[in-house]
Amino acid sequence: EPEVTQTPSHQVTQMGQEVILRCVPISNHLYFYWYRQILGQKVEFLVSFYNNEISEKSEIFDDQFSVERPDGSNFTLKIRSTKLEDSAMYFCASTPYTDYGYTFGSGTRLTVV
Amino acid sequence: AQTVTQSQPEMSVQEAETVTLSCTYDTSENNYYLFWYKQPPSRQMILVIRQEAYKQQNATENRFSVNFQKAAKSFSLKISDSQLGDTAMYFCASSGETSGSRLTFGEGTQLTVNP
Numbered sequence: 001e002p003e004v005t006q007t008p009s010h011q012v013t014q015m016g017q018e019v020i021l022r023c024v025p026i027s028n029h030l031y032f033y034w035y036r037q038i039l040g041q042k043v044e045f046l047v048s049f050y051n052n053e054i055s056e057k058s059e060i061f062d063d064q065f066s067v068e069r070p071d072g073s074n075f076t077l078k079i080r081s082t083k084l085e086d087s088a089m090y091f092c093a094s095t096p097y098t099d100y101g102y103t104f105g106s107g108t109r110l111t112v113v
Numbered sequence: 114a115q116t117v118t119q120s121q122p123e124m125s126v127q128e129a130e131t132v133t134l135s136c137t138y139d140t141s142e143n144n145y146y147l148f149w150y151k152q153p154p155s156r157q158m159i160l161v162i163r164q165e166a167y168k169q170q171n172a173t174e175n176r177f178s179v180n181f182q183k184a185a186k187s188f189s190l191k192i193s194d195s196q197l198g199d200t201a202m203y204f205c206a207s208s209g210e211t212s213g214s215r216l217t218f219g220e221g222t223q224l225t226v227n228p
Contacts, residue, residue: 031214043158043204043218057217089156098214099146099165104158 002026006092006105013082013112021077021108023092031095032075033102035066036060036088043091049075082112115140115207119219120157126195127227133180134190134203134222142166142209146183147188148216153201164188194224 005024008105013019025032034046047057054067059103064080075094089109093102116139126132138147146181149161164172164181176196180189192199205219 019215033215035216037156043206043216045215045217048214058215091158093158095214099208099210101146101148101160101163102158102216103160104150106155106157109156 002103004092004094004103004105006090006108008108009106010109011111013110015084015112016081016098019079019082019097019110021090021092023075023077023105024073025075025092025094026034026096026103027073029094029096031098032069033057033093033095034077034092035091037091037103038085038088045106046090049078079110082110084112086110087112115142115145115209115217117205117207117217117219119205119222122220122224123223125225125227126192128194128197131191131193132182132224132226133196134192134205136188136190136205136219138188138205138207140186140207140209145207145209147179148191148206148208149177149179149188150204150206150218151199151201152204152210152221153198158204160212162190192224197226197228198225200224 007022033051037043048055049062066078089107091107092105095102145166147164151159162174176193203219206216
């Protein structure tokens with residue numbers, strides 16, 4: 001069964017550093033997403049991406065965040081200057097069309113120290 | 114705007130028994146979709162079941178079924194013949210046409226299946 005692949009599975013970074021979280025969505029999917037889950041809290045929407053541009057973003061997705069689809073397969077989330085409160089599990093997801101239900105990746109656990 | 118509420122932070126059930134997890138939602142959308150996701154200790158999010166709001170028939174997937182009460186804005190998940198592998202956090206979620214395709218999640222219910 002096709003999978004959404006995320007790398008790395010765990011990243012530790014120092015406060016103020018830039019991190020790039022990587023995702024390979026399912027190949028025939030058209031819509032891509034990033035969500036985050038702070039430990040013990042609910043899953044929160046960050047951004048959606050369609051047709052090579054952001055289609056929607058939440059209030060969490062401020063100027064320190066950016067997304068990119070640099071080639072036909074990868075989908076990245078960059079956090080420019082990490083803060084302690086960015087520590088969370090970050091999930092990438094994709095879907096062939098918007099009402100189908102997403103396939104999530106296994107997540108990247110980001111720890112900012 | 115959409116909100117999703119799960120009022121049971123934790124539940125437990127004996128293996129082979131049936132358990133129902135509750136979810137209520139609020140939405141201004143005419144057309145929307147409801148989901149249950151499972152998050153085992155590995156923390157991966159796995160789609161369990163999906164319901165289209167315009168369909169009256171309750172969705173079923175093997176041992177998993179929903180009770181969708183549109184007027185009451187209720188969307189509960191029933192797990193029959195519970196198995197140890199069902200132990201996980203379960204999240205109810207919704208999405209709607211005008212809210213784009215973003216999912217709004219509930220707080221989650223931690224289900225433990227006891228042997």
